[in-house]
Amino acid sequence: MVDKHDEVKKIEVDYTRLRIPFGPVHPALKEPVLLRVTVRREEVLDVDVVLGHVHRGIEVLAENRNLVQTLYLVERVCGICSHSHTTCYVQALEEIGGIQPPERALYLRTLIFELERIHSHLFLLGVMAHEIGFDTLFMFTWYVREKILDLFEKVTGNRVHHAMNTLGGVRWDLNQHMVDDIRATMKDLQKSVHRIYNFFQDKTVEKRLCDVGVLSKDDAERLCVVGPTARGSGVDMDVRRDHPYAAYTYLKDYFSVAVREKGDVYARTEVRLLELFESISLIQKVLEELPNGPIRVEDNVIRLMRRIPEGEVISLVEAPRGELLYFVKTDGKEGLRRLKIRTPTIPNVLTLKPMLVGCEIADIPVVVASIDPCMACANRLIVVDATTDSKKIVDMDFLRRRRQA
Amino acid sequence: MKLGKMLHDALRVLFKKPVTVQYLTKPGEMVPIPERFRGKIIYDKNACIGCLLCIRTCPSGVITATAERKVKFDVARCMFCGQCVEICPKKAITLSSEFEIVVYEKEKLIIW
Amino acid sequence: MNTLIALLLAFPLVFVISLLFDGIDRKLHARMQRRIGPPIIQPLYDFIKLFSKERIVPTTASSRIFTVSPIFAAVASIMGTSILLANLMLRENTGGDLIVVLYLLAMSSVLVMVGGSSSGNPYGAIGFSRKMSMLIAYEVPLLLSILSVSLKINSLSYYDIISVQIAAKSMLALTFPSMAVAATAFLICIPATADAVPFDVSEAKTEIVHGPLVEYGGPFLALFKLAKSASNLALTLLATTLFFYLPAVFRVYALPGLSDLLICLVFALIFWFLTITVPRTIFARLKVGQAFKFYWLVALPLSVTAVLLSVLGL
Numbered sequence: 001m002v003d004k005h006d007e008v009k010k011i012e013v014d015y016t017r018l019r020i021p022f023g024p025v026h027p028a029l030k031e032p033v034l035l036r037v038t039v040r041r042e043e044v045l046d047v048d049v050v051l052g053h054v055h056r057g058i059e060v061l062a063e064n065r066n067l068v069q070t071l072y073l074v075e076r077v078c079g080i081c082s083h084s085h086t087t088c089y090v091q092a093l094e095e096i097g098g099i100q101p102p103e104r105a106l107y108l109r110t111l112i113f114e115l116e117r118i119h120s121h122l123f124l125l126g127v128m129a130h131e132i133g134f135d136t137l138f139m140f141t142w143y144v145r146e147k148i149l150d151l152f153e154k155v156t157g158n159r160v161h162h163a164m165n166t167l168g169g170v171r172w173d174l175n176q177h178m179v180d181d182i183r184a185t186m187k188d189l190q191k192s193v194h195r196i197y198n199f200f201q202d203k204t205v206e207k208r209l210c211d212v213g214v215l216s217k218d219d220a221e222r223l224c225v226v227g228p229t230a231r232g233s234g235v236d237m238d239v240r241r242d243h244p245y246a247a248y249t250y251l252k253d254y255f256s257v258a259v260r261e262k263g264d265v266y267a268r269t270e271v272r273l274l275e276l277f278e279s280i281s282l283i284q285k286v287l288e289e290l291p292n293g294p295i296r297v298e299d300n301v302i303r304l305m306r307r308i309p310e311g312e313v314i315s316l317v318e319a320p321r322g323e324l325l326y327f328v329k330t331d332g333k334e335g336l337r338r339l340k341i342r343t344p345t346i347p348n349v350l351t352l353k354p355m356l357v358g359c360e361i362a363d364i365p366v367v368v369a370s371i372d373p374c375m376a377c378a379n380r381l382i383v384v385d386a387t388t389d390s391k392k393i394v395d396m397d398f399l400r401r402r403r404q405a
Numbered sequence: 406m407k408l409g410k411m412l413h414d415a416l417r418v419l420f421k422k423p424v425t426v427q428y429l430t431k432p433g434e435m436v437p438i439p440e441r442f443r444g445k446i447i448y449d450k451n452a453c454i455g456c457l458l459c460i461r462t463c464p465s466g467v468i469t470a471t472a473e474r475k476v477k478f479d480v481a482r483c484m485f486c487g488q489c490v491e492i493c494p495k496k497a498i499t500l501s502s503e504f505e506i507v508v509y510e511k512e513k514l515i516i517w
Numbered sequence: 518m519n520t521l522i523a524l525l526l527a528f529p530l531v532f533v534i535s536l537l538f539d540g541i542d543r544k545l546h547a548r549m550q551r552r553i554g555p556p557i558i559q560p561l562y563d564f565i566k567l568f569s570k571e572r573i574v575p576t577t578a579s580s581r582i583f584t585v586s587p588i589f590a591a592v593a594s595i596m597g598t599s600i601l602l603a604n605l606m607l608r609e610n611t612g613g614d615l616i617v618v619l620y621l622l623a624m625s626s627v628l629v630m631v632g633g634s635s636s637g638n639p640y641g642a643i644g645f646s647r648k649m650s651m652l653i654a655y656e657v658p659l660l661l662s663i664l665s666v667s668l669k670i671n672s673l674s675y676y677d678i679i680s681v682q683i684a685a686k687s688m689l690a691l692t693f694p695s696m697a698v699a700a701t702a703f704l705i706c707i708p709a710t711a712d713a714v715p716f717d718v719s720e721a722k723t724e725i726v727h728g729p730l731v732e733y734g735g736p737f738l739a740l741f742k743l744a745k746s747a748s749n750l751a752l753t754l755l756a757t758t759l760f761f762y763l764p765a766v767f768r769v770y771a772l773p774g775l776s777d778l779l780i781c782l783v784f785a786l787i788f789w790f791l792t793i794t795v796p797r798t799i800f801a802r803l804k805v806g807q808a809f810k811f812y813w814l815v816a817l818p819l820s821v822t823a824v825l826l827s828v829l830g831l
Contacts, residue, residue, distance in 0.1 A: 018639055018642070020639050020640070020643075026726065027722055027723050027726055028723040028724065041646065042643075042646075042805065065464070066461070066462075068462045068464075068488065069462065069463070069464040070464075071464075072464035072465075072484065072486050072488070073464060076484075129801075130723065131723050132723075132801040132802055133714045133715070133717070133721065133722075133723065133801050133802030134714075134800070134801040134802075135550065135798075136411055136415060136549065136550050136798050136799065137411065137801075139550040139551065139552065140414070140550075143424060143551065153439050153441075153442065154439045154441070155441070156441065157439070157441040157442050157443040157487070157500075158442075158443055158485070161484075163486050163487065166491075171487075171491065172441065195414075198410055199410050199411055201407065201410070202407065202408065202409070202410045202411065202800075202801065203407045203408045204408070204715055204800045204801040204802075204803060205801045206407075207801075207803060207804075207807055208801055208802070208803070208804070299491070300492065301462065301488075301491070301492065302458060302461060302462065302492065360804060360805075360806075361643065361724060361725070362718070362721070362724050362804045362805070363804075364724070365723050365724055409799050409800070410799075411798070411799040412795070412799050415549040415550075415795070415798050415799055416549070418548070418549060418550075418551050419545070419548050419549050420548075421551070423547075423548065423551050423552055423553045423554075424551045424552075425551075425552060425553050427553075
């Protein structure tokens with residue numbers, strides 16, 4: 001007869017392991033995300049990422065609105081990459097409806113796109129400086145960013161959420177004043193970005209950023225990472241060069257893609273700094289080559305909306321954080337049957353686990369900031385069956401099957 | 406020298422004027438407002454012909470039709486996108502530069 | 518009798534001067550970042566405001582230690598600084614010698630640590646372990662540099678060291694090489710004691726939400742902040758009077774007692790700016806291992822060299 005107690009295994013409780021919740025409310029995080037971090041003294045053993053604190057149901061709201069109203073809804077998925085979202089959506093609709101916007105409109109779209117990229121990267125560099133305790137560099141970088149926001153206000157009327165795009169073109173044109181302003185700001189920006197690059201090479205900053213949060217190239221390819229996070233680990237991908245859109249078809253030879261091999265936080269920061277220089281020269285090129293002509297196909301957007309038949313399209317752009325994908329399915333009656341948004345932060349957030357295991361607690365905010373998380377973009381639904389605990393990958397058939405009625 | 410790269414910059418601005426604009430604490434100080442700024446709606450009732458095209462394109466449900474075939478705006482819901490300005494065939498709607506639109510009673514924000 | 522009056526007078530003086538210097542530090546830090554910054558008496562406003570807030574003790578905390586450590590920390594800091602000020606005011610050895618002052622300052626740092634860990638919050642526990650590592654790193658060079666001064670002058674009393682400088686009409690650090698080395702080691706240790714970037718790992722705002730102070734609010738927080746400001750004042754005052762006693766060289770003959778004290782305080786403010794405000798502005802925060810290594814590889818050899826040199830008579 002075997003005693004019950006002998007059969008029960010003794011569970012070893014490790015009292016040195018501590019589970020700390022990092023977020024959703026934390027001074028280091030700009031947007032809510034919950035990281036359940038298991039640590040032993042200062043070393044991180046395991047990370048569990050929980051999203052969903054900013055879920056607003058944008059995809060379901062889009063099904064009750066017509067195409068023009070959805071344009072403004074989609075702009076508000078994210079504040080910093082708002083122009084990328086509208087460009088992607090409008091490109092999809094123009095493809096379904098066979099509408100070709102005039103060339104000047106494409107160049108203006110690209111101009112605002114690159115300005116937004118500069119804005120986003122300056123934002124992130126400031127946040128990165130704040131995470132490592134270097135408040136002065138944070139203030140300096142954000143002061144430079146204010147000049148870009150002033151430009152946006154002059155051209156489009158608002159600092160974020162520019163609403164520049166519309167079906168068949170753009171809404172506002174540049175006059176000579178604005179062109180001169182942009183040129184002068186770009187010159188100042190060149191000097192300021194050089195100084196920011198210099199400050200990021202300070203010895204104390206290097207000690208915090210180098211050899212921290214390393215993502216190997218194999219891991220990056222296996223997890224389908226996109227954007228500067230991938231380019232910092234040696235994966236050479238950029239939608240502007242591989243699948244050109246807007247005016248990038250004409251500007252392909254005028255910019256280069258920055259790639260670094262090391263895969264640590266400093267490599268990703270350096271990729272973004274180099275992209276800043278590329279954006280500045282791209283903007284100067286766009287201003288040089290801006291063709292004359294109309295800026296939109298048709299002033300009355302309702303007439304254009306009627307021309308869009310039933311159809312489905314996948315559209316890709318290179319948002320500041322990586323590749324942004326839209327699946328748009330229209331129903332031919334000025335409405336949307338299905339809108340699926342796959343933002344770049346969704347694959348990037350999965351890399352937190354291989355990056356953080358083995359780091360210290362002090363590295364957690366630095367690594368989280370280095371993937372440039374835009375949690376407002378990254379809240380989408382995933383279907384989990386609670387009885388079998390299985391998760392389904394959303395594929396094209398699943399997308400098509402929705403709302404056939 | 407790689408250490409203390411910010412020292413020169415920090416000491417240089419120590420006695421310069423700060424870049425803060427003391428809006429609301431010092432009377433009269435304000436950042437200049439550009440002309441394309443999208444502020445509060447101005448509605449010209451006489452120019453309006455009651456086509457109701459603005460209601461079809463407003464993303465936030467700001468505009469409602471009234472009994473006399475004109476429209477009414479609830480500025481509290483507005484996101485200042487400017488779509489109604491574009492679509493109106495008689496240019497009856499414009500966006501002003503006014504952005505200080507805080508009130509104690511919500512009824513004051515309805516324009517008709 | 519004189520001692521008691523001087524100490525009682527010094528208490529409110531320390532309170533006012535340390536909060537004023539803290540305010541000047543915040544203003545200058547803001548100006549270096551092109552901001553306007555708070556008014557100079559803002560720490561006083563903060564102190565008064567915090568006292569009007571509710572006294573919250575978390576349920577997971579050991580409440581006796583939690584409530585008592587801020588009071589003891591503030592009292593210890595203020596007493597340590599008052600002893601220094603009383604010595605300077607009466608111009609003789611009163612109240613206590615250097616050992617007492619250093620003991621009181623160390624006690625206030627340890628009490629911050631202990632209070633943090635008694636709050637039952639995991640962030641407090643992490644702050645406790647980090648602060649302990651930093652204490653081991655910077656206390657040893659600090660004490661050794663003071664030891665080298667005492668070995669040189671053959672006395673542990675505070676005013677003896679000052680009277681030697683007055684008699685010789687020169688500053689200690691500029692006459693003897695061992696004293697110069699000791700001064701450098703002492704100045705390097707000040708940012709760590711003051712919890713200023715790059716060595717503020719224990720109170721890292723973006724990583725562990727203020728470390729030991731995470732659960733403290735209201736009057737307790739006010740007392741901790743006062744303890745921190747008072748101990749900063751004590752350290753900068755020690756740095757100026759032990760190594761660079763300016764009135765020995767440059768004396769204003771009208772009202773000698775008062776003007777000496779004023780010159781020392783102004784010089785303490787300048788040292789506060791150079792060792793606490795400027796590093797806070799131009800550096801990033803180091804990790805625990807890196808800060809520890811820095812102190813053991815740079816500050817400790819300097820202070821050991823100072824002791825050896827002073828024993829050799831240099």
